Amino acid sequence: MKIAVDAMGGDHAPAEVVKGAVLAAREHGVEVALVGERAVLEEEVKKVDTSGLLLSIVNASDVIRDGESPVTAFQDKPDASISVAIRMVKGGEADSAVSMGSTGAVLVSAMEILGKLDGVRRPSAGGFICNFAPKTMVFDLGPNADCRVRDLLNFAVIGSVVVRKTLHIDNPTVALLSNGAEEGKGNVLVKKAYPLFKQSGLNFIGNVEGRDIPFDRANVIVCDGFSGNILLKFCEGLGEVSIEWLKKKLEGKLPAEEVASIGKELFDLTHAVRGGGPIFGLDGMVIIGHGSSLAPQVAEAIGMARMLAEANLVTEIKQELAKIKCED
């Protein structure tokens, strides 16, 4: 199991990425290929203790910077670290790629190099919205702001595979996120999707409302990426104002360390997406980490990449997507 890590991408690259890779290699025994300018990376690697670790450097002479047009950059810089890392997945030299670089550039490189699975228009992102509901994942969380019914079906299929393989839930329940629980509630998209979900062979339980999300009412909640992204970020914001309010309430009533620890716990419960997230719907596994990641978040993203590669998600998703019949 080898993970290709774009060592040049992210606000704190290469130093924190290299440190994170070392952390992942040491703690989880992952084999990591650091991709980037060899001379630069060799310097960074010298600064840390890499004894006994499965750590290699793969040269990539170019870097795509934040703010560059993803499409142009991909075309003009074939030897960019992002592209080289993803080509390792394509060529079978790595099981998964990780980048904290420009999200747009990672998406474009991944789509172009790995290719989209049948019926997929754009890669999708999914995961937990809050950690109050450890058996509920929401798809899509961002890339697909405007969806067709087929996109929603894809998210449902992908989500079901992900939940089955990573949460080990046998026959995951699937729901459409809507503005009412009853059939017939929803915007045009949800109303059109409902009957097709019913016939899909998925374990479809109908619509859920926003209030159901933190209560683990469905394992896979499907929505367009616009709604998913807004919810995810609202959860973070609401968590933060709640923590500030709570700290004031408890100040002087509980020991300061206890107040801090309660605040930290609530932060973790309301900030589910941390190290980064996988993108789905492509013929290969890629993890996009947060640009602001420090070594621990980089290590977390690498750990996630290994877990997902081991679960052999892509093969399963490909098989399940091929079964969907939908013209819309």
Add this chain to the structure above:
Amino acid sequence: MKIAVDAMGGDHAPAEVVKGAVLAAREHGVEVALVGERAVLEEEVKKVDTSGLLLSIVNASDVIRDGESPVTAFQDKPDASISVAIRMVKGGEADSAVSMGSTGAVLVSAMEILGKLDGVRRPSAGGFICNFAPKTMVFDLGPNADCRVRDLLNFAVIGSVVVRKTLHIDNPTVALLSNGAEEGKGNVLVKKAYPLFKQSGLNFIGNVEGRDIPFDRANVIVCDGFSGNILLKFCEGLGEVSIEWLKKKLEGKLPAEEVASIGKELFDLTHAVRGGGPIFGLDGMVIIGHGSSLAPQVAEAIGMARMLAEANLVTEIKQELAKIKCED
């Protein structure tokens, strides 16, 4: 200032509605017309002390029940309590109408009797999503699941008037809810709306993200009713799981009453829509209360009806909507 109250609508009508009206009349000095079957209401009124209150009964011989088709019921029951109450607003005998009855029936009756203002396709709902942000109202919160650009502009104009007149903020800031702060982020609708918001003469500050909502970053946040409804309900759900979690955390560490009081406060902060909400975009003011309302919530809805009628919202909204130029 007289408020027409549909005394037959809601899960606990007429008893709790009558009690709520008495409460509102006593506490706020509101003049209330109770609309419904005279004999039934006279019986209810006898049970409570109405001395010195401005309380009258207006007969309506029919009632629209939950589950009836709103359109058919409106046509078949011209003397339904909802319709009679709203006709009092239309005829100038009441300044505002309040109903805890079927939301669909209230919407249809209100649209048919009062009429929509120029450029409005459906009435809209707006208000606070959470009470952490007392200077931020979100429009739409439900009725308009699918929107065109013109609808979003209407919400922005209505929201600006509501914030100006009820929160007394002079030149309210307006933002589009989106999946990214930069111009160019959003779904197709938001991207199309952005340049028109810029030219609108509103105090438009650009896009905000979900995380900005609880931080009072804009006075009027505009979104389609599907997103708004999901956010509102997610806030309630997240509040409830947070309260359960918090109670367990604090149990045995603080006095039980104090834990309960903190829980109650967090409930109030995350449940912003309580007594009910006004609907906007019609040529007259109507408040839809929750079907489950008990007397205190009924009184709250009546208090809100009076406050909004006093603010003379409809006239201002009509003037401002007439200024919008938008073909889409």
